[in-house]
Amino acid sequence: MSTVQQQRETMAALEAEGIQYIGQCPPHLGETYIDIPLPGGGTNRTMVMWPKASPGSKPLDQCPLIVHFHGGGFATCSPGLMGAPARGIAAMLSAVVACPSLNQLPEQPFPAPIEAAWEVCAWLSHTTNLNGGVLKHESTRVDTNRGFIVGGLSAGGTAAAVIAGITGAASANMTEFAHLSPFRSPITGLFVGIPVTVTEDMIPEKYRSDLKSRIENTQNGGMDLEMIREMERMVNLVHTPWFSPLNLDVSDPRTTKDHPGKVFIYCCSLDAFRDDAIIYQKWLSEHVKHVESRLVLMEGENHIGWVSPPWPQSHSRKMKEMTLDGMAWLLGADWDRTKPLPI
Template sequence: MAPSVNEQRQALAAAEATGLEQLGPCPAHLNETWIEIPVLNNQTNKTKIVWPKPSEKQQQFQCPLVIYYHGGGLSVGSPDSVLAPARAFATLFSCVVACPSLNTLPELPFPGPVENAWEVCAWLSDVRNLNDGVLKNAGTSIDPTLGFVVGGLSAGGATAAVIGAISGARLAGVEEFAGLTPLRSTIMGIFSGIPFLATEAMLPAQYRDMLKSREENSDVVGDAMRKELESYLGVHSHWFSPLNLDISNPKTVQHHPPKVFIYGGQLDPFRDDSVIYARWLEQLSGVQVRSVMLEGEGHNAWVTAPFPASHTRNIKVPTIDGMAWLLGKEWDREQELPY
């Protein structure tokens, strides 16, 4: 039997707290704080912002923007669960990293959590909101022409994939998305780690023979949790998966973000979601795709909680490599890996 949502929340909150204690306070070369971002229905989204401090010689330090959504099935976890990689991105790539909350199922019915994630992305895409807000006197500002990446892990990786696809469809004038709050900056890259993007019920016919990992990597508790999550989701919705978009009209996706990094785990029940997503993307003209399959890994990612498998080079190096590629940056692979 799957643990209840409240049991999952309590367990993950305890793991995050232990991880934060081990991670320690914000290092001297970074700043971080919480902000509240307005979303739908007069609600707000609690978002953690991490940014690099300028050097003594820099009067104004301009940075790319990375939005990084945490995992947890849209129902558990918090932005602090991805604070470790957020600090690493800010350190290695001199970028501002925003980590929104993505944990409102089942209280907020689907697609509400993902629609709110869009609203957060739209708010952050207007650089005035951060540059004239929390960054105003920081000596650091966002310039999205230097890079604007939307990413995440698990449910957050799926959310990033959805936002990327819908951003292109909206720019192409797809009527269903005309009423969405517009993005004020253009997304240049999508980072989608171990995403959940497919079910047998909604999968287009050309991909059905590819969905084998549910059986090959079956786990009793994980299967129960997945089936419970599916009961909350509208799996035929565009807000669940970009695979639900009709790409028979090429205009629908002509404005898709030009670079997408995807990684999956060889032993993950969701392994084939990343494979199928990469295959879908390869049909899109003008989109570069890098897809990595991590041997021996399950549904695993670099997170703050002190899970041993989440802090290995096998997880950290592909994560850093993927973000470096999306941002057009280099990094010293010989250095000790942070956080």
């Protein structure tokens, strides 16, 4: 059995355990899967969550849209991994949350996962697709004027950062992005959780001394270095903007002018990818001048986020509050801290 297949089976079992742990969708939320069409055929299986208006209350017709990608090295996991945070974000921030699939390696070579992620975001940016589809008979409507956030964890966080970089590059007429579908609504913010943005081979020289966590945290019981190398081998195109925005040619100012204006980033102190997030924020501050960014370092944590499997760290109060704080800041909103936190 291949390593990827073993990882898929392990994560599928953990996701199933997580879905059982969080239980049935509560009545104040809607939850379903849709198949989003992709150019050239094929579909992307996407989980959608939305808040429901209380009986007798006004319709929820101005909900922001949040696209939240799962992790798994572009090869494993599924939207079910994000069921818990998707429900929590939908409930606490009155947002519609879409969690697409991001798991095509190695069957579909890189950058297929990023291309599919872009196309899903482009489809979702046309609000009529949700409002006239899965939400047609609901009292809930997406309004991207209230916010259109793209985010994710691990590989999903990487995808969000890459999509934001490509947004500007596509408007600069770079030929390698000419085939991508246009966005109807602009992305207003990014949630970049525990991302992978550099490798030891492609990192710009100016940031090389900042990359310490690969050795420090793999030696201290963090993610296995060989697993990291295997992911890099599968991606292969680590020197291109499809893998990291740090590979963009920013000499043309048009390359960054359409980049989303707010970026929330978090990393974990014991994670092998800790410094990827720190370096990414440095790159943003130096090359995307109009961006306002926030970086949170989760002390004492490894490569973890708010996900469905019932690991204690993934359902800790501080992990949930950090996620909600980040999403709320991106939306220019707040959440009711007097309410019990969702599971």
